[in-house]
Each structure stands twice: as structure tokens, then as C-alpha cells.
Amino acid sequence: xxxxxxxxxxxxxxxxxxxxxxxxxxxxxxxxxxxxxxxxxxxxxxxxxxxxxxxxxxxxxxxxxxxxxxxxxxxxxxxxxxxxxxxxxxxxxxxxxxxxxxxxxxxxxxxxxxxxxxxxxxxxxxxxxxxxxxxxxxxxxxxxxxxxxxxxxxxxxxxxxxxxxxxxxxxxxxxxxxxxxxxxxxxxxxxxxxxxxxxxxxxxxxxxxxxxxxxxxxxxxxxxxxxxxxxxxxxxxxxxxxxxxxxxxxxxxxxxxxxxxxxxxxxxxxxxxxxxxxxxxxxxxxxxxxxxxxxxxxxxxxxxxxxxxxxxxxxxxx
Amino acid sequence: xxxxxxxxxxxxxxxxxxxxxxxxxxxxxxxxxxxxxxxxxxxxxxxxxxxxxxxxxxxxxxxxxxxxxxxxxxxxxxxxxxxxxxxxxxxxxxxxxxxxxxxxxxxxxxxxxxxxxxxxxxxxxxxxxxxxxxxxxxxxxxxxxxxxxxxxxxxxxxxxxxxxxxxxxxxxxxxxxxxxxxxxxxxxxxxxxxxxxxxxxxxxxxxxxxxxxxxxxxxxxxxxxxxxxxxxxxxxxxxxxxxxxxxxxxxxxxxxxxxxxxxxxxxxxxxxxxxxxxxxxxxxxxxxxxxxxxxxxxxxxxxxxxxxxxxxxxxxxx
DNA sequence: TGCGCTTACGTTACGGGTAACTTAAAGCTT
DNA sequence: AAGCTTTAAGTTACCCGTAACGTAAGCGCA
Numbered sequence: 001x002x003x004x005x006x007x008x009x010x011x012x013x014x015x016x017x018x019x020x021x022x023x024x025x026x027x028x029x030x031x032x033x034x035x036x037x038x039x040x041x042x043x044x045x046x047x048x049x050x051x052x053x054x055x056x057x058x059x060x061x062x063x064x065x066x067x068x069x070x071x072x073x074x075x076x077x078x079x080x081x082x083x084x085x086x087x088x089x090x091x092x093x094x095x096x097x098x099x100x101x102x103x104x105x106x107x108x109x110x111x112x113x114x115x116x117x118x119x120x121x122x123x124x125x126x127x128x129x130x131x132x133x134x135x136x137x138x139x140x141x142x143x144x145x146x147x148x149x150x151x152x153x154x155x156x157x158x159x160x161x162x163x164x165x166x167x168x169x170x171x172x173x174x175x176x177x178x179x180x181x182x183x184x185x186x187x188x189x190x191x192x193x194x195x196x197x198x199x200x201x202x203x204x205x206x207x208x209x210x211x212x213x214x215x216x217x218x219x220x221x222x223x224x225x226x227x228x229x230x231x232x233x234x235x236x237x238x239x240x241x242x243x244x245x246x247x248x249x250x251x252x253x254x255x256x257x258x259x260x261x262x263x264x265x266x267x268x269x270x271x272x273x274x275x276x277x278x279x280x281x282x283x284x285x286x287x288x289x290x291x292x293x294x295x296x297x298x299x300x301x302x303x304x305x306x307x308x309x310x311x312x313x314x315x316x317x318x
Numbered sequence: 319x320x321x322x323x324x325x326x327x328x329x330x331x332x333x334x335x336x337x338x339x340x341x342x343x344x345x346x347x348x349x350x351x352x353x354x355x356x357x358x359x360x361x362x363x364x365x366x367x368x369x370x371x372x373x374x375x376x377x378x379x380x381x382x383x384x385x386x387x388x389x390x391x392x393x394x395x396x397x398x399x400x401x402x403x404x405x406x407x408x409x410x411x412x413x414x415x416x417x418x419x420x421x422x423x424x425x426x427x428x429x430x431x432x433x434x435x436x437x438x439x440x441x442x443x444x445x446x447x448x449x450x451x452x453x454x455x456x457x458x459x460x461x462x463x464x465x466x467x468x469x470x471x472x473x474x475x476x477x478x479x480x481x482x483x484x485x486x487x488x489x490x491x492x493x494x495x496x497x498x499x500x501x502x503x504x505x506x507x508x509x510x511x512x513x514x515x516x517x518x519x520x521x522x523x524x525x526x527x528x529x530x531x532x533x534x535x536x537x538x539x540x541x542x543x544x545x546x547x548x549x550x551x552x553x554x555x556x557x558x559x560x561x562x563x564x565x566x567x568x569x570x571x572x573x574x575x576x577x578x579x580x581x582x583x584x585x586x587x588x589x590x591x592x593x594x595x596x597x598x599x600x601x602x603x604x605x606x607x608x609x610x611x612x613x614x615x616x617x618x619x620x621x622x623x624x625x626x627x628x629x630x631x632x633x634x635x636x
Numbered sequence: 637t638g639c640g641c642t643t644a645c646g647t648t649a650c651g652g653g654t655a656a657c658t659t660a661a662a663g664c665t666t
Numbered sequence: 667a668a669g670c671t672t673t674a675a676g677t678t679a680c681c682c683g684t685a686a687c688g689t690a691a692g693c694g695c696a
Binding site for chain 1: 347349350351352353354356357363364365368372373374376379380382383386387390393395396397398399400411413414415416417418419436437440525526527529530552555556559560562563581582584585586587
Binding site: 332 | 651652
């Protein structure tokens with residue numbers, strides 16, 4: 001018991017005793033068993049469960065990095081779950097991770113299976129839903145309004161004088177942020193008198209090569225597309241390369257717009273038209289909200305992290 | 319007790335009792351407390367601690383993805399630690415994560431602080447050191463021989479007829495795999511009659527933009543470099559873009575060689591000279607070795623995952 | 637009918653740390 | 667020096683699931 005007090009530094013022991021305890025600790029290489037602490041105290045652990053769809057997408061890797069760094073600096077550990085964009089995987093992971101009594105959960109996305117939602121409600125721990133800003137979150141939410149970001153991009157492309165527009169993305173069976181962006185995008189395009197003549201939703205990962213061959217497919221369909229909006233920058237970059245390979249001039253022959261503003265954009269000669277989202281900051285904000293709630297500080301339940309249109313030079317000027 | 323038996327399905331109960339228990343479970347939304355299970359049974363948990371330097375580097379993001387997917391499919395959870403390439407961060411993380419009684423640890427790199435090494439030895443759990451193949455690992459090791467991979471690249475560039483070679487990378491104060499590659503590289507170049515006239519070790523992350531401005535710095539020093547070897551593909555890609563921006567022809571005016579074979583290489587028109595390493599497979603192999611050891615199967619302690627030189631078209635032919 | 641065996645379920649103790657309480661010793665006051 | 671307070675250290679019980687053991691009922695068989 002005295003040793004426990006010394007190790008927690010909560011007072012109630014003499015210096016002599018402290019030294020004796022610490023000596024023994026060093027000698028034995030003693031490491032406290034945190035399981036027992038949590039177990040005993042009926043407190044929550046220092047774990048925070050973090051679910052991320054996949055890490056092949058640099059964007060989510062950066063979000064995770066922001067989360068883990070911030071959590072780590074407050075002595076909390078990330079328990080990772082890659083849900084592969086499926087609610088079933090997410091549900092399974094939630095069940096498992098909850099049985100480990102995490103202090104809280106950070107989940108990507110606002111759509112959960114009914115069972116998952118019920119477990120989350122019953123868990124009685126702080127939950128931050130990230131990525132897709134949710135005005136009625138389970139608990140807290142931080143992200144951006146994807147519909148609006150898609151809408152803004154659509155409006156911008158219309159302002160550049162395009163009217164026949166294509167879209168290349170990937171489809172995950174469930175509703176997700178990319179779909180919401182596309183909805184906003186279509187609304188703006190149609191509202192501006194244009195049309196999204198061709199939407200391509202590949203069954204693949206949203207990375208470079210699918211962007212490349214998706215562009216090939218889209219252009220081969222001969223639908224008179226003047227400009228292509230991509231699910232993300234990696235796909236847009238693949239499209240840009242495809243056009244280069246075929247000798248098509250960007251933006252003279254075709255416009256290319258991405259989404260997400262990946263780091264690679266900092267070095268390519270032609271600035272990619274895109275939508276900047278502060279990924280790292282998003283992760284940090286999520287972790288801060290979690291930490292704040294765990295320290296019983298008042299936390300604003302919804303935080304809009306914002307986005308910024310990057311006009312770039314891969315679409316023509318109006 | 320009977321409920322415990324039912325939930326574990328270990329037998330010794332009637333069907334009627336089982337139904338009664340399950341009914342209560344559903345009604346109460348009961349989730350077992352795994353902490354207590356581990357605690358009670360003196361068994362290890364289903365956690366596996368995974369330390370990764372950073373996720374800004376796509377390579378490590380992929381390794382982590384490989385690990386987490388494989389661990390998850392065997393009902394194990396990843397407890398993440400981003401060590402930011404420092405032994406001190408790693409040591410702190412190891413101390414914390416060990417107090418959670420993980421089933422095992424997967425660590426990136428073979429260099430650990432003396433205290434960390436001692437804790438690892440005392441922990442008595444399986445440990446897989448990845449990335450840098452280690453012929454005398456703490457326990458198990460999977461990765462590649464970085465010295466050899468650097469050597470092979472050096473030899474290849476010499477065979478292409480280069481003699482004045484530059485290197486652009488980042489420096490992390492401690493010994494690491496990139497340094498080992500550079501050592502092997504220098505040995506091959508010098509053994510082949512060439513010289514590494516300029517080595518640039520930036521204090522930055524090993525990503526696109528540092529590759530871009532590092533190239534600028536290196537070329538500005540006027541050391542007559544004919545070919546540049548980069549720490550990784552992201553940096554090489556930045557260099558490639560820098561050269562494009564300045565109107566330099568690759569490989570006519572300068573040769574560019576990367577390392578790691580990033581996914582982005584699949585779409586750029588000019589195939590980047592690089593070294594392919596199966597990142598996802600590396601992560602999966604690490605997880606498999608961990609699972610194998612945890613199931614008391616015999617596991618080969620050292621596994622060489624191999625690399626493959628990609629000649630590419632960004633260096634001239636001999 | 638009585639013996640042993642099986643099945644179904646209950647009871648006890650334990651793991652490691654800590655909250656809450658108790659006890660012992662030391663310090664202080666008048 | 668008696669009586670009080672403060673400080674230091676020890677004791678007990680508990681967290682929740684499970685190993686190990688205990689027990690009662692049911693069954694088969696001679």
C-alpha cells in the first residue's frame with residue numbers, strides 16, 4: 001500500500017520510505033499493472049479507441065497521426081481499428097474495443113450500424129465522430145461539411161465556364177463523406193446550368209492508379225466531358241498523369257480538380273485545383289475534444305474545422 | 319459462474335439455462351469486461367503494441383495497415399505508438415504500453431535505448447523487430463538488409479556509368495535504416511570507382527517538399543553531381559519535379575534514383591528508378607510471426623522479406 | 637435399493653492495485 | 667506529562683471474471 005502511494009506520488013509517506021521503495025522498484029524492474037488500476041478503481045483506462053477506414057489514403061494517415069500525437073502528449077494510448085469502410089467491421093471493432101473499457105472513442109464517419117449505435121449510447125464514454133461534421137452527433141463531432149465543400153467546388157467549376165462535367169471516385173456501399181461531396185457538387189453544377197454527364201464509381205481504393213484508369217474509362221465513354229472532379233487528390237493526380245501520357249493539355253483540353261490537397265501538391269509544377277482540408281489539425285482537434293471531455297472541461301460538441309478552395313491551374317480561368 | 323460458462327461456450331450447462339443467460343445478456347446490453355478476464359487468468363491480453371516512426375511516410379502507413387489488418391483478423395488489437403524517430407519517445411511508449419500487459423510488441427527498427435532494451439528483455443513477451451533485418455534480434459525480426467539494398471543501388475548506378483553522385487535524405491540523430499542504406503550505397507559507389515561527392519541530410523521529414531528544396535540546395539552547391547540518390551521515393555519525386563521546373567532533362571542532364579517504390583510510381587509517365595520493398599507484406603509477415611508465436615507454433619526468428627531493384631528510366635542506361 | 641458415475645450448477649479464492657478505514661508513532665500545546 | 671493533533675504506515679474489502687473445487691440431482695446398472 002505504501003509502495004502504491006509512493007508510485008502515485010499522492011503523499012502520506014516519508015522521504016526515507018520513498019527512497020526505499022524506489023530502490024526496490026529499480027532493483028526489480030517493477031512495472032505497475034495498469035489493468036489492475038483500471039479494474040480496481042472502476043475508472044476508465046487511458047486507452048482511446050480510434051477507428052479509421054484505411055491508411056492507404058494519405059489523408060486518414062495524417063488524421064491518425066494528428067490524433068495519436070496529441071493523445072500521446074496527454075498520456076493516452078491509441079487503440080487502432082481499420083474498418084475498411086464497412087459498418088460491419090466497425091461494429092465488430094467497437095464491440096471488442098468496448099470490452100477493454102476505453103476512456104473514449106474517436107470514430108471516422110457519422111454512419112454506424114444500429115447495433116453499433118446502441119453500444120455506443122450505452123457505453124457512457126466520450127465519443128468524437130470525425131471527418132463528416134454532424135450537427136446531431138452521438139456526443140461530439142469535428143470535421144467539415146462535405147456537402148458544402150462539394151457544392152463550393154461545383155460552383156467554382158461552373159464559374160470557370162464548364163458545363164459538361166465528369167466525376168471519378170470509388171464506391172463504398174454505404175453512405176459516406178465522398179458521396180455527400182458528390183451530392184453537393186451535383187447540386188451546384190445543376191443549379192449553375194451545367195450537368196454531371198458521367199459519374200464513375202470504381203470498386204477499388206481511392207488512390208493513384210484507380211484515378212489513372214478511371215480517367216481512361218471515363219474519357220473512352222465519349223461523353224464530351226470538359227472537366228473531371230475526383231474523389232480526392234490522389235485520384236486526380238492519377239488522372240493528370242493519364243492526360244499527360246495521352247498528350248492532352250491541362251487545362252486547355254480538359255480540366256482536372258481534386259479534393260483534399262495532399263502533400264504531393266507542394267511539388268508538382270502545375271498547381272492542382274483542389275480543396276484544402278487541415279487533416280493534421282482535424283486529428284489534433286478530435287484528440288483535444290476527447291482530452292477536454294475526459295478532464296471535465298466544457299467542450300463545444302460540434303467543431304467545424306473548415307476547408308478552403310485552391311483554384312490551382314488545372315482548370316481553365318473563366 | 320454459470321453465465322461465465324455460457325458466454326465462453328465451454329459447456330457444462332443446459333440449453334434452458336443458456337437461453338435464460340442469453341436473454342439477460344441481451345436485455346442488459348451486457349458486455350464482458352476483458353480487463354477482468356486478463357487480470358483473473360494471469361493470461362496476456364489481446365493487445366499488440368506497434369511502434370511506428372511516423373505516418374507522414376506512406377511506407378510506414380502501409381506497413382501499419384498490413385499489421386493491423388492481419389492482427390485484427392486474428393482477434394488482436396493494435397495499440398499504436400508514433401515514436402517520431404527518437405529512441406526516447408520509443409522508450410517512454412514501451413514503458414507505458416508494457417504496463418497494459420500486451421500480448422506482444424512489434425517495433426520498427428533495431429536500435430533501442432539501453433533502458434528500453436532492458437524492459438523488453440524482462441517483459442517475457444514475443445517481440446518482432448521490423449524494417450531493419452536483424453540477425454541477432456531481441457526475439458524475432460522481419461525486414462530487409464538495408465545495407466545490401468543501398469549497395470545494390472550503388473552498384474547499379476555505377477553500372478550506368480555515373481561517377482559523381484549525390485545523396486539527399488534527412489537526418490535523425492540516431493542510427494537508422496536510411497543511414498545503413500547510405501553506408502551500403504557509398505561502399506558500392508566507392509568500390510566501383512565513383513564517389514559520393516555531396517551528401518545532404520536535411521533536418522526535416524522525408525517527404526516531397528524536402529526532396530524538392532534539398533535538390534535545389536544540392537545542385538546549387540555546384541559539385542558536379544551527375545546523379546542523385548534519395549532516401550525515399552517521395553523525396554526523389556520532389557527532386558524530379560524540381561528538375562522539371564528548372565527545365566533539366568532527366569536522365570540526360572541528371573539521374574534520379576529513389577527508394578521504396580511508392581504507389582504514386584504507378585502513374586507517373588517516367589518510371590522512377592527505385593528499390594521495391596513489399597511494405598504491406600512486411601506488415602503482414604510481422605503480424606503472422608507474432609500470431610504464430612502467440613499460438614506456440616514454431617516461428618523462424620529472422621525473415622528476410624526481400625527487395626527488388628527497379629531500373630526505371632530516370633537514370634541513363636550504361 | 638444402493639452404489640458409482642455423470643451432469644448441472646453453486647461456492648470459494650484469487651489476481652494487483654487502491655479507497656476507506658485503522659493503528660502506531662511522533663510532534664505540539666498547556 | 668497528559669491530552670490533543672498530525673503524519674506515516676498498515677489492514678480490509680473490493681473491482682469482475684474464472685480456476686478449482688464442492689454438491690445435489692439424475693441416471694444406469696447389478
